[in-house]
Amino acid sequence: MAVLEATGPVRFEAWPWPPVDSRGGLGPEALASAFPVGPEDLAVVDGPQALALPGARVREAERLLRAPGRTPDVLPLPGGPFQGFVRGSVLLFAALRGGQGAAPLLDVDTPEPGQARLFEAFPGATWRRMAVEKLGRKGSPGGRAQRQALLEAEGLRFAPGARPTHDQLDAALCAWLGRLTRTAPERLHAVGTPLWVDEAGALREGRILDLREPSLSR
Template sequence: MSDPFARRPRPVDVAVVDARGRVSFEERRWPKALDAEALVAAFPVEPLDVVVVDGPQALARPGASVREAERLLRAPGRTPDVLPVPGKPFCGFVRGSVLLFAALHRLGTLEMLDVDTTELGRARLFEAFPGATWRQWNVEKLGKKASPEGRATRRALLEAEGLCFPTGELPTHDQLDATLCAWLGWLTRAAPERVHAVGLPLRMDSEGWLREGRILDVS
């Protein structure tokens, strides 16, 4: 994910993993207006897609300054109990992500864990935090994420898990984070015993806001 409120918003890197584990990359650009209709048009979803986003899906429970999943996984961005105002670090990123999840969920076709189904294998819209999963593989000891060495290490780890990258340039660290998200979604169908969800269950409050929500991670 990128910050849609930045002076020059970066495109959002999207990794697509097919049923055979073949990876391809795309980009999505934020619309000028972040209303639900514009967001759904800017981030189209196919009927059978499983979507995993590297960004917060919901607000914290009332009175909390951080979601439990973010605290447990030591996420640098903290989501409060109200939509943050862009300007301070991570505020625009958090706001844009929460609005995107809300828009995609309003489609009515992307089931979310806890509010729509209790089964990982039936949910189709998830949140992930790649930093936590990379930590489990101790990747930070094998090269910084933006360095050629670090990127090559991450790609090799995902290739060892059965993914096949396109030939050519080494993927960027953002593309590799996106691939990790897509791989976690792939596992919910191919090997659901290898993934679990961390944090408090997602719920919808009386005003229609999604709150808390669990983050997908490798078991």
Template structure:
């Protein structure tokens, strides 16, 4: 069993950043990889088959994604989980057109989750199972989880001091990083996502899901959805 953390980027950017991937084994050992988004077509579509091919998942893998899994409920301009966790990216009730702040990021995340659920047969919390310990595809918001983990301020996430503090928090929580070099802040966000997935199987009492349950509307769109986070002690 592997636990994958994906730090999504905007697939509609002129030059999309590679998606940083953290791979954590059952013993907490971390490796890093990268994935490239498939190219969208001229109408802003990302084909589900291309997405599943670009983001391969093993039959026992648990995936936690820093990116939105679903649209807001009809009439809402933000999902309840995003409001509660103070996420900067706000997902509306319709798929946004790329170009505005976070629009491409939100669109890419929603389409990726839909493809992985439909074609990859990855179980989602609420629509497939009520138990985090049985789901295999989750959403996380690292910004909120870092706040919960910090006994004191961690420092700017892109600074050497901030990155070192984040690595130390994850090591204290059970992860084992390769070598002595500092991961990038995107890699650390991916590692945090993978760590949350790891906890769903190794210490489920330490995690919970925030927000409104995920559901599918009459047109087939996934809406709302809870975000995985650590419990406050």
């Protein structure tokens, strides 16, 4: 996890996932306790916030942004590629929205990005939007250096001599997008179908934060 301070410094923290319960599940109380979001905190998660429309195999936002992980219309069981990731992320969003901190989500809790405190991002798409030249592989030293330079050009500051991992850089990018919802919302675009709650109480679809085309930000 990346924590971005108002003046630009970035620090990284590791918050382990809670153990599964006796039935092999992740309860909302355990998730909310493991990932505490305070009443003044703003969280941006690199993972799906909701299920697809009934009958759909992928969310519209994921299709538009070419996300490799596809969220179906039912909560997947762990086992296959991305299934545990998708399941855990959807459960985490529900837990953070309904937990003690009650972090409001865009569309279902407020129509204004500046009032929401819980968002979804897909760093892979945003890196492509930011790049002025082809980026190296995200795990390579050169690719990491390119991504770090892009964030530093936006005012983020890392520890001297540090070379964050690609996961840490993705987390820092998410934190920066969250800050833009307060400091420069005109630079952002929420991609996809607005989030809604079905009759069973499940969150469906949901928009992903991304940067606007430069010509559309003016």
